[in-house]
Amino acid sequence: MTTHTRRLTITDLAAMKHQQKITALTAYSTPIARLIDPLMDFILVGDSTAMVAYGRRSTLAMGLEETIAHTRAVVDCTQHACVIADMPFGSYQESFAQALRNCARVLAETGCDAVKLESNQALAPTVAFLVERGIPVMAHIGLMPQFVNLMGGYKAQGLTETSATTIKQDAQANLAAGAFSLLLEGVAEPVARYISEHSAVPCIGIGASPACDGQILVTEDLLGLGGPNTPRFVKQYADVAAVIRAGCERYANDVRQGEFPQPQHCYGC
Ligand code: KIV
Numbered sequence: 001m002t003t004h005t006r007r008l009t010i011t012d013l014a015a016m017k018h019q020q021k022i023t024a025l026t027a028y029s030t031p032i033a034r035l036i037d038p039l040m041d042f043i044l045v046g047d048s049t050a051m052v053a054y055g056r057r058s059t060l061a062m063g064l065e066e067t068i069a070h071t072r073a074v075v076d077c078t079q080h081a082c083v084i085a086d087m088p089f090g091s092y093q094e095s096f097a098q099a100l101r102n103c104a105r106v107l108a109e110t111g112c113d114a115v116k117l118e119s120n121q122a123l124a125p126t127v128a129f130l131v132e133r134g135i136p137v138m139a140h141i142g143l144m145p146q147f148v149n150l151m152g153g154y155k156a157q158g159l160t161e162t163s164a165t166t167i168k169q170d171a172q173a174n175l176a177a178g179a180f181s182l183l184l185e186g187v188a189e190p191v192a193r194y195i196s197e198h199s200a201v202p203c204i205g206i207g208a209s210p211a212c213d214g215q216i217l218v219t220e221d222l223l224g225l226g227g228p229n230t231p232r233f234v235k236q237y238a239d240v241a242a243v244i245r246a247g248c249e250r251y252a253n254d255v256r257q258g259e260f261p262q263p264q265h266c267y268g269c
Pocket of ligand 1: 026044045046047049059086183206217218
């Protein structure tokens with residue numbers, strides 16, 4: 001494994017393809033970002049912030065100012081992992097100019113390394129426009145949560161021939177547009193394998209099989225903080241909810257019984 005004394009860049013991620021699996025998780029806040037920074041190759045400040053941190057119904061409810069605030073918090077407390085910001089719904093679909101203006105704001109005001117866009121063939125020209133103007137773009141294909149209302153729910157993609165063809169075409173269009181990486185969400189294994197094997201850039205999977213060049217999950221999901229609708233593709237690696245509950249219960253009991261605070265927690269006594 002390569003060790004770096006500086007923050008990883010998108011070219012470091014590119015060099016990892018065929019050499020080592022790329023590790024990634026989401027972070028929206030300082031405590032989580034600090035903990036995962038030394039362990040991850042990149043951190044995504046996902047638009048899942050809207051659901052996970054704010055309890056909203058979908059990622060469509062993420063705002064640009066919120067994206068900037070959360071991404072800046074993650075960049076400011078990390079030094080190892082490449083940081084990628086997820087462009088929120090409505091911040092890049094209107095026109096090339098709108099996409100450039102908002103992506104440039106995110107890069108300039110947060111110091112992050114790249115942006116991620118949910119991008120099918122129709123949006124690939126936007127990706128090309130951004131890349132040609134110095135904005136590194138990761139293209140998110142397959143299950144695109146910002147299209148949830150069109151898809152009629154969060155459904156695995158690439159299970160029929162038509163869907164498999166569409167995803168391969170989306171991949172091809174975004175590769176031709178200059179995306180530095182593809183993120184494949186909820187994609188059937190044969191399709192994910194085909195795209196990973198036929199792409200020169202790193203393909204990162206979430207619910208898209210081990211055939212991908214790396215994996216990403218929502219951190220809260222793998223820690224057991226994800227709630228009842230955690231997707232099937234998540235593996236829970238820890239039960240942090242139980243740890244939080246036990247700690248908070250002990251605190252509440254101590255307060256109720258006058259056991260906390262003790263003299264060492266007080267001033268002037
Ligand atoms: O918003 C997000 O967290 C994402 C991941 C699910 C990849 O896009």
